[in-house]
Amino acid sequence: MDERKxxxxxxxxxxxxxxxxxxxxxxxxxxxxxxxxxxxxxxxxESWSGEGPMPQWLKQAxxxxxxxxxxxxxxxxxxxxxxxxxxxxxNDPFAGTPLARSNSR
Numbered sequence: 820m821d822e823r824k825x826x827x828x829x830x831x832x833x834x835x836x837x838x839x840x841x842x843x844x845x846x847x848x849x850x851x852x853x854x855x856x857x858x859x860x861x862x863x864x865e866s867w868s869g870e871g872p873m874p875q876w877l878k879q880a881x882x883x884x885x886x887x888x889x890x891x892x893x894x895x896x897x898x899x900x901x902x903x904x905x906x907x908x909x910n911d912p913f914a915g916t917p918l919a920r921s922n923s924r
Contacts, residue, residue, distance in 0.1 A: 827912045834913070859890040 836846065858869040859877060867874050881887060908914065 823912075826910060830908065830911045831913060831918075834911075858892060859887070860892055861890060 836842070858867065860866045861876050861880070863876070865874065865876050867877055877887070877890065880890070
């Protein structure tokens with residue numbers, strides 16, 4: 820994804836988070852909680868704590884040659900992104916569109 824599209828998506832997501840009352844701390848907490856669900860995670864979001872029988876998705880990946888360590892989640896907590904004082908709407912590609920004027924609060 821090129822930098823302009825990335826910045827555009829970030830601006831859109833910040834706008835939507837503000838619209839629904841979601842703070843960056845709320846998002847960071849939700850991501851951290853998701854990361855703690857299991858010790859191993861697939862690209863599809865399936866997870867396993869490492870206890871009990873190994874799930875089928877992990878057995879298949881290992882038998883296909885992938886290592887168990889490949890699916891291991893980092894043990895250190897996710898760091899918080901730097902706090903920004905407010906959104907920067909100067910380069911908002913959605914400005915002037917119905918999407919930007921949405922008042923569904």
